[in-house]
Amino acid sequence: MLEDKKPQLTPVSQLGEFGLIKHLTENFPLENSSSELGVGDDAAVINPEGKKVVVTTDILAEGVHFNLGYAPLKHLGYKAVVVNLSDLAAMNAVPSQILVSLAASNRFPVEAFEELYAGIALACQHYHVDLIGGDTTSSNAGLVMSITAIGLQDEQKIVKRSGAKPNDLLVVTGDLGGAYMGLQILEREHAVYLANPDMQPEMEGYDYILQRQLKPEARTDIRTTLEEMDIIPTSMIDISDGLASEILHLSDQSKVGFHLYEEKIPMDTQMINTAEELNFNPVIAALNGGEDYELLFTISPDSYDKIKNHPDFTIIGHAVEANQGNYMVARGSNELIKLTAQGWDAFLNKGE
Amino acid sequence: MLEDKKPQLTPVSQLGEFGLIKHLTENFPLENSSSELGVGDDAAVINPEGKKVVVTTDILAEGVHFNLGYAPLKHLGYKAVVVNLSDLAAMNAVPSQILVSLAASNRFPVEAFEELYAGIALACQHYHVDLIGGDTTSSNAGLVMSITAIGLQDEQKIVKRSGAKPNDLLVVTGDLGGAYMGLQILEREHAVYLANPDMQPEMEGYDYILQRQLKPEARTDIRTTLEEMDIIPTSMIDISDGLASEILHLSDQSKVGFHLYEEKIPMDTQMINTAEELNFNPVIAALNGGEDYELLFTISPDSYDKIKNHPDFTIIGHAVEANQGNYMVARGSNELIKLTAQGWDAFLNKGE
Numbered sequence: 001m002l003e004d005k006k007p008q009l010t011p012v013s014q015l016g017e018f019g020l021i022k023h024l025t026e027n028f029p030l031e032n033s034s035s036e037l038g039v040g041d042d043a044a045v046i047n048p049e050g051k052k053v054v055v056t057t058d059i060l061a062e063g064v065h066f067n068l069g070y071a072p073l074k075h076l077g078y079k080a081v082v083v084n085l086s087d088l089a090a091m092n093a094v095p096s097q098i099l100v101s102l103a104a105s106n107r108f109p110v111e112a113f114e115e116l117y118a119g120i121a122l123a124c125q126h127y128h129v130d131l132i133g134g135d136t137t138s139s140n141a142g143l144v145m146s147i148t149a150i151g152l153q154d155e156q157k158i159v160k161r162s163g164a165k166p167n168d169l170l171v172v173t174g175d176l177g178g179a180y181m182g183l184q185i186l187e188r189e190h191a192v193y194l195a196n197p198d199m200q201p202e203m204e205g206y207d208y209i210l211q212r213q214l215k216p217e218a219r220t221d222i223r224t225t226l227e228e229m230d231i232i233p234t235s236m237i238d239i240s241d242g243l244a245s246e247i248l249h250l251s252d253q254s255k256v257g258f259h260l261y262e263e264k265i266p267m268d269t270q271m272i273n274t275a276e277e278l279n280f281n282p283v284i285a286a287l288n289g290g291e292d293y294e295l296l297f298t299i300s301p302d303s304y305d306k307i308k309n310h311p312d313f314t315i316i317g318h319a320v321e322a323n324q325g326n327y328m329v330a331r332g333s334n335e336l337i338k339l340t341a342q343g344w345d346a347f348l349n350k351g352e
Numbered sequence: 353m354l355e356d357k358k359p360q361l362t363p364v365s366q367l368g369e370f371g372l373i374k375h376l377t378e379n380f381p382l383e384n385s386s387s388e389l390g391v392g393d394d395a396a397v398i399n400p401e402g403k404k405v406v407v408t409t410d411i412l413a414e415g416v417h418f419n420l421g422y423a424p425l426k427h428l429g430y431k432a433v434v435v436n437l438s439d440l441a442a443m444n445a446v447p448s449q450i451l452v453s454l455a456a457s458n459r460f461p462v463e464a465f466e467e468l469y470a471g472i473a474l475a476c477q478h479y480h481v482d483l484i485g486g487d488t489t490s491s492n493a494g495l496v497m498s499i500t501a502i503g504l505q506d507e508q509k510i511v512k513r514s515g516a517k518p519n520d521l522l523v524v525t526g527d528l529g530g531a532y533m534g535l536q537i538l539e540r541e542h543a544v545y546l547a548n549p550d551m552q553p554e555m556e557g558y559d560y561i562l563q564r565q566l567k568p569e570a571r572t573d574i575r576t577t578l579e580e581m582d583i584i585p586t587s588m589i590d591i592s593d594g595l596a597s598e599i600l601h602l603s604d605q606s607k608v609g610f611h612l613y614e615e616k617i618p619m620d621t622q623m624i625n626t627a628e629e630l631n632f633n634p635v636i637a638a639l640n641g642g643e644d645y646e647l648l649f650t651i652s653p654d655s656y657d658k659i660k661n662h663p664d665f666t667i668i669g670h671a672v673e674a675n676q677g678n679y680m681v682a683r684g685s686n687e688l689i690k691l692t693a694q695g696w697d698a699f700l701n702k703g704e
Contacts, residue, residue, distance in 0.1 A: 036404065040513075041512050042408060042443050042513070043440055043503070044408070047404055048405055052388065052397050053400055053405050055449075055451065055484070056396070056451075056485060057498075059455050061490065064492070088394075097407075099409045101411035101498045103496045132407070137411050137412070139414075140416070141492060142493060144455045144496045146496075146498035148407075148409055158397060161392075162393075237394055238394060
């Protein structure tokens with residue numbers, strides 16, 4: 001007798017909408033004292049505990065933000081949470097709750113939702129946030145995920161995009177461009193697979209940049225690191241669309257310009273090697289690639305000594321008067337290159 | 353020379369993602385003192401002003417929750433907000449902010465987004481809520497809208513689904529079944545139109561039920577009405593999936609049963625007439641139709657005299673011990689009919 005190697009999959013209609021939500025959310029305990037009422041009523045209730053409430057939302061669409069051909073559902077669930085927590089980190093807020101909404105075609109069985117929610121659960125545990133609500137529906141095509149994340153913070157500790165002053169130092173966490181080069185490898189190997197499903201994908205030696213793309217982390221650790229150094233950024237943003245685009249956002253909201261030094265941009269060796277292998281300029285990946293989810297912020301020049309040797313941070317430039325514009329000072333030549341928002345745009349990059 | 357009667361439509365790519373969001377949200381002023389920071393940063397900031405924060409989210413998908421063949425985009429925007437505010441009303445919270453996320457295929461030009469946001473703006477004005485954030489992306493197919501709504505309330509005034517006690521009175525606002533019968537008329541006329549685009553749709557005499565379907569309102573007025581009568585409901589839910597389904601939710605969360613009296617269910621004459629015209633039992637429309645967005649709540653039997661003659665409210669039954677179950681007492685015969693959740697389910701009803 002032949003064994004059935006394909007596991008039995010459960011259509012969502014077997015559970016129904018309420019049954020599915022109940023099934024997916026029953027293993028999410030409420031850990032934070034601010035989570036007073038979670039899933040199961042008309043709305044959730046949060047106790048702000050004397051703080052301000054910081055709230056952000058992101059929507060991810062299949063074929064635009066992710067390709068299920070190479071992004072496993074569990075990673076997708078994790079990343080969808082991270083993207084939102086990164087926005088809260090960019091406000092210097094402490095993430096506390098998320099709400100998850102899904103629209104999925106009926107090609108997705110219950111087991112697919114379970115995978116997705118396993119990733120969401122992992123992110124909730126890792127970042128100590130509670131799932132307190134959401135909605136699930138069928139859709140005519142593909143998978144769309146919308147997550148709203150809530151954080152709390154004292155008013156005086158919230159950092160906006162708008163507080164940078166001329167001469168402030170421009171600082172970035174981690175390294176840039178990795179997520180973008182990871183995506184190039186995934187797309188190359190996926191194309192090879194589509195052409196010949198018997199070919200083994202060549203993923204060896206790309207582990208760091210693949211992880212940057214598939215399982216990025218939100219820099220929620222930076223808040224406490226800066227607090228310990230007694231630094232409050234004057235402005236902050238997360239790098240979701242690429243360094244250049246984010247610098248222009250800080251410039252726009254703070255009414256200053258920026259000078260960025262090409263030679264200072266932090267880049268990982270694996271990212272640089274992969275860029276060279278693919279005949280791609282690694283600086284372009286860092287400037288315009290996006291999805292690194294590092295933090296970009298400005299600090300008063302007085303804090304230079306505190307931050308200059310810290311391994312988490314790189315000073316990459318400084319703010320200037322608004323009328324001086326936004327430029328990158330080229331390595332070697334010192335040529336000034338105007339910064340433009342060539343960053344990732346869900347509409348412009350569609351189908352590319 | 354021939355006049356071009358088809359107005360020039362603008363592809364979204366002409367504005368880009370950031371340009372589109374900026375364009376759509378620039379006419380949304382912040383009215384509430386609790387809205388400290390709105391659209392334009394990594395996240396929004398809310399000042400809870402000493403209250404608890406009540407938060408809910410809903411996702412609507414084209415072809416499942418709405419059909420753009422007969423639901424104008426402006427109505428859709430309005431209704432998408434209302435659906436969420438209704439959830440806040442069901443918690444007895446005061447709605448204060450919304451975040452709107454959209455995934456739309458590139459068949460939608462900028463003008464379509466403008467229509468949708470015109471409806472969202474109208475709802476914001478009518479209900480005094482502020483648009484404080486959101487996200488917009490392209491998608492491979494159709495339109496998906498996800499809205500998160502935030503409200504504030506004192507802890508002791510928040511009403512959950514879980515507080516009903518045996519002998520509590522079961523009360524409903526307004527009348528039921530209208531939205532469902534309105535949908536039947538829209539679907540009938542849309543089918544006629546598809547068969548013969550020259551036929552004029554017959555919408556006369558259906559104005560009330562069409563409005564119930566296309567432009568429902570959230571009963572945010574009930575909170576103050578009850579406050580003036582010095583009544584705090586013991587449990588509450590809004591009617592989005594049909595009376596029967598909502599009664600079962602209250603039963604499940606409050607650990608009580610309910611006896612509902614068929615003859616008490618409030619129904620509008622136009623709804624009843626339309627049901628008869630279409631050979632449909634109007635009580636089924638009220639029990640299982642959904643989308644009426646009225647409030648269903650329980651109050652202590654002591655409040656009977658306060659509420660019995662109020663035009664906004666109808667006492668339709670009472671809570672019993674859990675082991676007595678959930679039944680409708682049939683008109684005339686007094687037969688007990690077991691209540692089942694035949695309500696609208698986004699997965700079960702898909703494609704029907």
